[in-house]
Amino acid sequence: MELKTNYNEIAPAYDERYKLNYLTGVEKSLSDVVSGQKINLILEVGCGTGRWLKALTSSGKKLFGLDYSTGMLKIAANKQKYLYLINADACNLPFSKNTFDMIFCVNAIHHFPDKEKFISEVFRTLTAGGLICIYGVDPHIDNSWYVYEYFDNVYKNDLRRFPSLTETQMICEMAGLYTEEQTVVEEVYSERVGKDVFSDPFLKKHMNSQLANLSEEEYQKGIDKIKNKISVEPETKFITDIKFYLTKARKEI
Numbered sequence: 001m002e003l004k005t006n007y008n009e010i011a012p013a014y015d016e017r018y019k020l021n022y023l024t025g026v027e028k029s030l031s032d033v034v035s036g037q038k039i040n041l042i043l044e045v046g047c048g049t050g051r052w053l054k055a056l057t058s059s060g061k062k063l064f065g066l067d068y069s070t071g072m073l074k075i076a077a078n079k080q081k082y083l084y085l086i087n088a089d090a091c092n093l094p095f096s097k098n099t100f101d102m103i104f105c106v107n108a109i110h111h112f113p114d115k116e117k118f119i120s121e122v123f124r125t126l127t128a129g130g131l132i133c134i135y136g137v138d139p140h141i142d143n144s145w146y147v148y149e150y151f152d153n154v155y156k157n158d159l160r161r162f163p164s165l166t167e168t169q170m171i172c173e174m175a176g177l178y179t180e181e182q183t184v185v186e187e188v189y190s191e192r193v194g195k196d197v198f199s200d201p202f203l204k205k206h207m208n209s210q211l212a213n214l215s216e217e218e219y220q221k222g223i224d225k226i227k228n229k230i231s232v233e234p235e236t237k238f239i240t241d242i243k244f245y246l247t248k249a250r251k252e253i
Helices: 007-020 024-035 049-054 072-078 117-126 146-150 154-161 165-175 192-200 216-232
Strands: 040-046 061-068 082-089 100-106 124-134 175-191 239-251
Touching: 024 049, 024 100, 024 124, 024 175, 024 239, 040 117, 049 072, 061 072, 072 082, 082 216, 100 117, 117 124, 124 175, 146 154, 146 216, 146 239, 165 175, 165 239, 175 192, 192 216
Parallel strands: 040 061, 040 100, 061 082, 100 124
Antiparallel strands: 124 239, 175 239
16 A cells, blocks of 8 residues: 655644755755756756755746645745745646756655656656756665664665665656766764654654654554663664765756
8 A cells, every 4th residue: 555645734844854954965966956057947846845946046947846735835835935836746747748947856756656657747848858856865775764673664665665776767767868877965864872862853753754654553652662772771872874865867859
C-alpha cells in the first residue's frame, strides 16, 4: 500500500525544519544552476511552503510552484504574493508542451505515486535543451539516521518510497532525458547524546513524512524504545548523517 502523507496537517509546522538546518548547500546548488543557464520559466513540482522558490525570487526568472497540498500552497502564497502557484498532481502537469526551461523538485519525488509518469510529464513540458533537477536523499546508500533504528518499518518504507540514484537516472534516460551529473550537494550531520535527542525537531511526529506516516501507536512505540535505551545507557549517541544529492538531466535540443 502506498503511504500518503497528509501535508495539509503538517503544513503549519513544516518550516520549523529550516530553523535547524537551512540546507544552504541545496540552495547554492539550485542558484548556481539557474544563474549558469539560459533560463526564463521555472517550475518547482512539490513546492510545499515555497522555501526554494523564495530563494530564487532575486534571480529575475518567472517562477511557478505546483503542489498537491492546498495547506502548503496557502503558506507559500503568504510568503511571496507574485509567485504563480498551482494546486495539481505531479503526475499530470497542467501545462502545454515545451513550456518550461527548468523543472526542479527538492526532497519531493518520493511522494509522487508514479515516478515514471512524472518524468514523462517533465519531458513533455520542458523546452528543447531544458533541465530537470531532482534533489533528494538516497536511503539505499545512506542509512545513518537513528530514526531508522528505533521506529519499526520506517527504513523499509523509505527503501520502497525513495528511488535510488541509479533508478532516478534510469527513469530520466528512459524518458529521453540524458543525465549530466549526479553529485552530493549537502551533508547534514548531528549527534545528540542521551535525553538531548528529544530536542531534535525531526523527532516530532509531524516534522517529516517518515514519522507522520506512522500511527500514533507506532510512533509512541518508537519513542518508548528511545526512552528505554536512554534509561539503560544514558550516554547513548543518536546520530543523523544524511546526504542530499542532485540529479541533473537535460532534454536534448
